[in-house]
Structures are given as C-alpha cells and as structure tokens.
Amino acid sequence: xTIQRVVGGNGLAGARPIMLVIAGDSAAGxxxxxxxxxxxxxxxxxxxxxxxxxHRYDRAERKTLPFxxxxxxxxxxxxxxxxxxLLSLGQPILKPVYDHHDGSxxxxxxxxxxxxxxxxxxxxxxxxxARACADITVFLDPPEQQRRDWKVxxxxxxxxxxxxxxxxxxxxxxxxxxxxxxxxxxHADIVVRFAPIEERxxxxxxxxxxxxLLRPTIRHPDLSSILGEDTRQAMHLKLLRDDDGxxxxxxxxxxxxxxxxxxxxxxxxxxxxxxxxxxxDSLGEIEPGNVSPALGLTQLILLxxxxxxxxx
Amino acid sequence: xTIQRVVGGNGLAGARPIMLVIAGDSAAGxxxxxxxxxxxxxxxxxxxxxxxxxHRYDRAERKTLPFxxxxxxxxxxxxxxxxxxLLSLGQPILKPVYDHHDGSxxxxxxxxxxxxxxxxxxxxxxxxxARACADITVFLDPPEQQRRDWKVxxxxxxxxxxxxxxxxxxxxxxxxxxxxxxxxxxHADIVVRFAPIEERxxxxxxxxxxxxLLRPTIRHPDLSSILGEDTRQAMHLKLLRDDDGxxxxxxxxxxxxxxxxxxxxxxxxxxxxxxxxxxxDSLGEIEPGNVSPALGLTQLILLxxxxxxxxx
Numbered sequence: 001x002t003i004q005r006v007v008g009g010n011g012l013a014g015a016r017p018i019m020l021v022i023a024g025d026s027a028a029g030x031x032x033x034x035x036x037x038x039x040x041x042x043x044x045x046x047x048x049x050x051x052x053x054x055h056r057y058d059r060a061e062r063k064t065l066p067f068x069x070x071x072x073x074x075x076x077x078x079x080x081x082x083x084x085x086l087l088s089l090g091q092p093i094l095k096p097v098y099d100h101h102d103g104s105x106x107x108x109x110x111x112x113x114x115x116x117x118x119x120x121x122x123x124x125x126x127x128x129x130a131r132a133c134a135d136i137t138v139f140l141d142p143p144e145q146q147r148r149d150w151k152v153x154x155x156x157x158x159x160x161x162x163x164x165x166x167x168x169x170x171x172x173x174x175x176x177x178x179x180x181x182x183x184x185x186x187h188a189d190i191v192v193r194f195a196p197i198e199e200r201x202x203x204x205x206x207x208x209x210x211x212x213l214l215r216p217t218i219r220h221p222d223l224s225s226i227l228g229e230d231t232r233q234a235m236h237l238k239l240l241r242d243d244d245g246x247x248x249x250x251x252x253x254x255x256x257x258x259x260x261x262x263x264x265x266x267x268x269x270x271x272x273x274x275x276x277x278x279x280x281d282s283l284g285e286i287e288p289g290n291v292s293p294a295l296g297l298t299q300l301i302l303l304x305x306x307x308x309x310x311x312x
Numbered sequence: 313x314t315i316q317r318v319v320g321g322n323g324l325a326g327a328r329p330i331m332l333v334i335a336g337d338s339a340a341g342x343x344x345x346x347x348x349x350x351x352x353x354x355x356x357x358x359x360x361x362x363x364x365x366x367h368r369y370d371r372a373e374r375k376t377l378p379f380x381x382x383x384x385x386x387x388x389x390x391x392x393x394x395x396x397x398l399l400s401l402g403q404p405i406l407k408p409v410y411d412h413h414d415g416s417x418x419x420x421x422x423x424x425x426x427x428x429x430x431x432x433x434x435x436x437x438x439x440x441x442a443r444a445c446a447d448i449t450v451f452l453d454p455p456e457q458q459r460r461d462w463k464v465x466x467x468x469x470x471x472x473x474x475x476x477x478x479x480x481x482x483x484x485x486x487x488x489x490x491x492x493x494x495x496x497x498x499h500a501d502i503v504v505r506f507a508p509i510e511e512r513x514x515x516x517x518x519x520x521x522x523x524x525l526l527r528p529t530i531r532h533p534d535l536s537s538i539l540g541e542d543t544r545q546a547m548h549l550k551l552l553r554d555d556d557g558x559x560x561x562x563x564x565x566x567x568x569x570x571x572x573x574x575x576x577x578x579x580x581x582x583x584x585x586x587x588x589x590x591x592x593d594s595l596g597e598i599e600p601g602n603v604s605p606a607l608g609l610t611q612l613i614l615l616x617x618x619x620x621x622x623x624x
Contacts, residue, residue, distance in 0.1 A: 054406075058419075076422060079406045082398065094391045096406055096420055107370075107417040108408055110388060 017047075017113040018309045019088050019133055020302060023125040023184045024140030025070075025177055027151030029194060030120040032286055033140065036299040037118055037306075040280030047114045049087065051121035053096045054080045059103025070122060070176035080121075081129045087113045088133040100159055116306050125184040135309040136218060138302065139188035143195050146208075186244065189218045190305075192298055197252060210253040210294040212301060213242060220249070221304045226268040234261045235297060251301070255294040262293035266300055273304050329359075329425040330621045331400050331445055332614060335437040335496045336452030337382075337489055339463030341506060342432040344598060345452065348611040349430055349618075352592030359426045361399065363433035365408045366392045371415025382434060382488035392433075393441045399425045400445040412471055428618050437496040447621040448530060450614065451500035455507050458520075498556065501530045502617075504610055509564060522565040522606040524613060525554060532561070533616045538580040546573045547609060563613070567606040574605035578612055585616050 020037075024030050031050075038048050054076045057065060067074050076096070083093040092112040098105055125131050125139065142150070148170055155161045161169075185191060191213040196202035202209060214220045227237055234257035240250040257265075270279040280303075284296025332349075336342050343362075350360050366388045369377060379386050388408070395405040404424045410417055437443050437451065454462070460482055467473045473481075497503060503525040508514035514521060526532045539549055546569035552562040569577075582591040592615075596608025 056422075076406060078404060079422070082403060082405075086394065091394060092390060093394075094388060094406075094408055094420070105419040108406070108420050110368075110391070 015115070015310070017088065017090055017115060017117045018135050018306055019084075019117045019119060020136045020138065020306055021084075021124045021131075021134040022118065022120040022138045022140060023122070023181075023188070024120075024142075025122065025147060025181045026173070027154055028140040028142050028147055029150065030140055032295070033138075033192070033299065033302075034118050034120050036283045036285060036295065037302060039282035039285075040299070040303060041116060041306075043114075045114050046116040046118060047087075047111060049083075049095065049111055049117060049119045051080050051084070051119055051124050053098040054123075055096070055098050055105060058098075058105045062103075068173045068176050070173050070181055072123070072126065072180055075123060077123055077126065077130075080123065081127055081133075084119065084124065084130050084133040087111070087117055087119075115310070122181055123184075125187045126180065131187055136190070136302070136305045137188045138190045138192060139185040141185055141191050141193045143193070146195060189215050190301070191215070191242075194294065194298075197254070200252075200254070202256070207255045207292055208294060209255040210251075210298045212251040212253060212298055213240075214249040214251060215242075215246075216248070218305070219308070221269065221272060221301065221308070223251075223269070226265065226272060231261065231265045231268070233257050234265045234293065253294040253297045255292060257293055259293065262297060266297060269297075269300055269304060273307055275307055327427070327622070329400065329402055329427060329429045330447050330618055331396075331429045331431060332448045332450065332618060333396075333436045333443075333446040334430065334432040334450045334452060335434070335493075335500070336432075336454075337434065337459060337493045338485070339466055340452040340454050340459055341462065342452055344607070345450075345504070345611065345614075346430050346432050348595045348597060348607065349614060351594035351597075352611070352615060353428060353618075355426075357426050358428040358430060359399075359423060361395075361407065361423055361429060361431045363392050363396070363431055363436050365410040366435075367408070367410050367417060370410075370417045374415075380485045380488045382485050382493055384435070384438065384492055387435060389435055389438065389442075392435065393439055393445075396431065396436065396442050396445040399423070399429055399431075427622070434493055435496075437499045438492065443499055448502070448614070448617045449500045450502045450504060451497040453497055453503050453505045455505070458507060501527050502613070503527070503554075506606065506610075509566070512564075512566070514566075514568070519567045519604055520606060521567040522563075522610045524563040524565060524610055525552075526561040526563060527554075527558075528560070530617070531620070533581065533584060533613065533620070535563075535581070538577065538584060543573065543577045543580070545569050546577045546605065565606040565609045567604060569605055571605065574609060578609060581609075581612055581616060585619055587619050 022030050022034060034048055038046050055069060056074055056076055083095060086093050090113055092110055094108045095111045096108050125137055131137060151170060152163055152166045155166045156163055193211045194208040196206045197209045223237060227235060235251060235253050238250045238252060240248055242248045267279055283299045284291045284293060286292050286295060334342050334346060346360055350358050367381060368386055368388055398405050402425055404422055406420045407423045408420050437449055443449060463482060464475055464478045467478045468475055505523045506520040508518045509521045535549060539547060547565050550562045550564060552560055554560045579591055595611045596603045596605055598604050598607060
C-alpha cells in the first residue's frame with residue numbers, strides 16, 4: 001500500500017523517492033544492514049534516516065518516568081509519521097537529533113530526500129500511516145539471545161555502559177519490546193534473521209547465515225533461473241509456514257558458501273536486475289575486514305527491490 | 313488567497329485553525345502586539361508561533377559568513393513554509409528553537425495548533441507559499457528611527473548587548489532589511505504603524521498613536537455605524553493613497569483619546585462582532601502598568617478579524 005505522492009523541485013527530476021523501511025529492536029543489526037546499501041549507492045543517491053531521534057524526553061527526564069524509549073508515549077511518533085510522509089513526497093525535513101552518548105536532545109538537522117531513502121529505527125512500521133509511506137518494508141528478527149549479545153558488545157564498547165547496565169536495561173525494556181517493537185514483524189514484506197541455521201547443522205558460534213522470509217505482499221525477484229544445484233551451497237529457496245501459519249518463501253543464505261560461489265550468485269542476481277552499474281563491492285561488510293556473504297546477499301536482495309520499485 | 317485544508321483528529325473538532333500572520337523587522341513590536349491577543353484568547357484557544365528560529369547557522373557559525381540573519385539564505389525558509397502549511401492544516405510541528413541569549417540552536421519543541429494561530433517573525437510573508445497559509449496578514453511598519461530606538465532599548469536591557477553593538481548590528485542589517493524584510497509590507501492585508509501622527513500635531517515623544525491601513529484584500533469590519541463625531545477623538549477612518557499609489561482606508565487610532573472614549577469605541581466594535589465573550593481587558597498593555605489605547609484598539613481590530621474569519 002502506497003500513499004499518493006506529488007513531487008516538487010528537489011533535484012529528483014520528477015521521480016518520487018523510493019523508500020525502504022527497516023524496523024527492529026535495539027542492536028538487531030539495522031545500521032549494519034543499512035550501511036552496505038548506502039555505501040553501494042552513494043550518499044548522492046540514497047538518504048539514510050534513523051528515526052530513533054523522535055524522543056519526547058531526554059535521558060535525564062526519562063529517569064523520572066515510568067516508561068522506556070520503546071514505549072510509543074516516549075516518542076513523538078506523530079511527528080515521525082509526518083516526516084516519513086514528507087520525505088516520501090520528496091520534501092525535506094528538519095529532523096530532531098538525539099545524542100546516544102550523553103542522552104541529550106540537540107540541534108535538529110536538515111534531511112533532504114534523494115532518489116532512494118532508507119529509514120531505520122524502532123518504530124517505523126508501528127502505525128498504518130508510517131507503513132503507507134514505504135515501498136519495501138523489512139523487519140530484523142534476530143534470535144533474542146543473539147541480539148542481547150550484540151547489544152552488550154555494542155553498548156559496552158561504543159556507548160560507555162557496563163555489561164550489568166546493558167543487561168538491566170534489556171530486562172527493563174523487555175515488556176515494551178514485546179508489546180510494541182516485535183509486533184511490527186507482521187507488517188514487513190521481508191523478515192531477516194541472521195543466525196546459524198540449526199537444521200543445517202551450523203554451530204551456534206558460526207558466522208551467522210541469513211534466513212530471509214519473502215512474503216507475497218510485494219513482488220520479489222524471480223530467482224528460479226538463478227537458484228539451482230550449483231548455487232545451492234550459497235542460497236536456496238524453501239516454502240515454509242511462518243510463525244503465524246501463513247505461507248512464505250524462505251531464502252536461506254548460507255554463510256559457509258565459498259566466496260566464489262557467493263560472488264557468482266550475486267552476479268547472477270545483479271544481471272537479472274539489468275542495471276548498468278557494476279555489482280557494488282561494499283556489500284557484506286560487518287566491520288572493516290570482516291565480510292559476511294550472508295549479509296552481502298541479503299543486502300543485494302534489498303538493492304534489487306530498490307531498483308525494481310523505481311522502475312515500477 | 314487560502315490553501316485547501318483538511319483537518320484530522322487534533323481537538324479542533326473539525327474546524328480548521330484560523331491563522332493570523334504578523335511580519336516585521338526586529339523590534340518592530342511584533343511580540344507586544346501578539347501578546348495582547350494571546351492573553352485575550354487564552355493559550356487553550358490560540359497558539360503563538362515565532363518563526364525567527366529557523367536559523368540555518370548558530371551565532372558562532374554566522375561570524376564566518378557574509379550574511380545577516382535577515383538574509384533568506386541564512387534561514388531554513390523552506391522548512392518554515394512547510395511548518396506553516398502543516399499548522400494551517402491543523403497538524404502539529406516539531407519547531408526548531410534558537411536561543412536569543414547565547415545564539416545557540418537547541419532542542420526543538422512540539423507546537424500544536426489550536427482554534428487560532430498567530431505567527432510572528434521576520435519572514436512569514438516572504439514567499440507566496442507562506443502567505444497562502446494565512447487568513448489575515450499584517451505588516452508592522454514603525455518609522456525606522458523609532459524601531460532603532462526600540463531595538464537599542466530591548467537588546468541592551470534584555471539581550472545583553474551594548475548600545476554600540478546594537479547600532480553596529482542595525483547598520484550591518486540595513487541592506488538585508490531593505491532587500492528582504494520591508495518588501496513584505498506590500499503583501500499585508502493590514503499595515504500597522506505605531507507613531508505620533510504629525511498632521512494631528514502629536515509631538516515625536518508622545519505615546520504613539522496607531523495608523524492602521526486596511527487594504528481591500530480582505531473584508532474589514534464595517535465601522536460606519538461606530539465611527540462618528542463622538543468617537544472621532546479616539547478613532548477615525550480616512551481614505552488615502554498608500555506609498556505605492558493604491559487606495560486604502562487608513563484608520564487613525566489616537567493615543568490621546570480619553571480611556572472612557574477608547575473603551576466605548578472598543579465596546580461598540582465588540583458588540584458589532586457579536587461574540588458571546590466579554591470584551592477582553594488584557595488589550596493595550598505595552599508592559600505591566602503601561603497601557604496604550606492605540607495598541608488596544610489595534611489588537612481589537614485583529615481580534616475582530618480572527619472571529620470573523622472563523623465564521624466565514
């Protein structure tokens with residue numbers, strides 16, 4: 001479902017921006033997934049918007065309040081919706097800025113839409129109006145224990161918390177997460193889970209494979225000509241019932257595929273798309289020097305959708 | 313000219329907000345004029361929005377730049393327009409905040425439209441799109457020497473500047489003022505000048521009378537049944553040619569009228585309007601204990617327009 005759009009003089013040359021929305025809990029991998037897309041397309045073609053800055057209260061104010069940042073009432077969600085609408089109409093916004101280091105709200109920043117917009121955050125699929133702005137919706141759905149590990153690692157190394165503080169915070173947020181964040185999964189066209197695939201015998205500490213659920217709510221790339229016995233080691237498609245009983249295509253992207261096989265599958269998908277640009281080689285980077293074929297192929301599926309939506 | 317509006321669930325009970333826009337240079341009297349209206353209607357009925365916070369640069373950044381805050385490029389005017397549109401549609405905005413004391417840009421604030429909105433600032437009549445949001449447009453047009461005196465007094469007593477600094481700043485801003493601020497006068501339905509009326513022999517240091525130019529761009533209150541020989545001492549209407557040669561009605565509101573006469577004229581105008589509320593007695597206050605009948609009657613004309621626009 002897409003809202004009606006009008007486009008003005010914003011350098012978009014008459015075309016409306018294509019909006020990809022990625023929702024997921026804190027430390028679910030949103031930024032890592034997004035970064036490869038932004039690097040692949042370049043800042044002049046894609047605008048990245050993190051919608052976790054619409055805090056109604058700063059950290060000091062929240063200390064006196066009964067809810068966590070995962071509670072809708074703790075956020076200006078109506079303004080977030082308004083800003084998503086404006087961006088999807090090709091209009092600039094003056095976006096609030098929350099400083100994750102000191103927990104303060106500061107000077108807002110001008111965000112101008114480009115050809116593509118990738119929105120990521122805790123709540124972008126929460127309301128019908130927000131969802132209506134999106135061309136492609138994604139929910140990041142890591143196993144909870146893995147997300148907790150990721151969050152501990154990130155918040156202790158990059159946000160100045162102790163492990164005890166992060167774990168206490170995770171427990172405090174659990175209820176709001178279950179009530180408001182995880183239910184967004186049902187509204188995604190694509191659900192992504194980076195995790196070892198147990199049924200394939202992948203050990204829990206292996207570099208995670210990806211399970212990408214492709215729901216029939218949008219048109220997915222036709223992978224039939226690409227996926228076969230020779231590519232099975234890297235990627236295969238499986239018909240499943242989702243947790244809610246609905247049928248989905250599950251794309252398993254195996255992280256143990258050889259770089260060569262992963263590359264040849266990526267190139268086949270890229271050819272299928274038929275864009276003139278060469279296959280971006282920024283895909284799959286978790287951090288400098290640490291490249292995951294499963295992440296790279298997942299990002300490629302999202303890139304495929306961005307280009308396909310633009311042509312539609 | 314008014315843009316098409318739709319109204320959602322914002323407590324406006326289906327009616328769109330009525331928007332009064334007051335433009336004028338720094339220290340032209342915008343805040344004083346506005347305050348009486350807000351006091352008269354109450355914060356639950358009228359939202360005051362100062363649109364001088366859309367600075368693109370803070371004070372420190374401006375020091376390295378060739379233009380003053382009166383230059384359009386120094387402001388996010390496109391965002392100001394967007395916010396005026398949203399407010400006129402009954403939508404909330406997250407408004408930027410500029411701190412006039414330390415010159416910094418800070419945490420934005422939620423502004424929710426009420427039944428009436430009064431917008432005041434340097435640029436709200438600058439662009440066609442901004443003007444299209446207004447129901448009634450006003451330009452404050454004090455004699456330049458008087459505005460300079462007001463600005464020196466305000467900025468030395470309330471904003472921590474020395475007189476030399478204010479005068480230097482005024483000179484630096486003169487060109488941008490002439491190029492971008494004063495030309496907005498031509499777009500106002502009502503032009504207000506608080507000044508002694510020389511042709512009536514008022515000395516330059518007398519409490520200022522008001523000259524209110526009522527342009528035929530909107531329907532003004534019919535004052536014919538009110539204005540007569542007995543009220544002439546307080547207020548009279550005169551057909552004039554404006555500076556641009558166009559015909560206007562000029563309402564002279566004399567400050568030397570006795571409080572009784574001013575009061576009886578005010579009550580006659582109020583009866584003419586036929587609203588159930590009693591005549592507000594907050595009108596005319598320049599500062600606590602200093603009440604100007606000319607200011608009060610000017611505010612009353614604007615109140616009259618607000619109610620009339622709401623009924624239209």
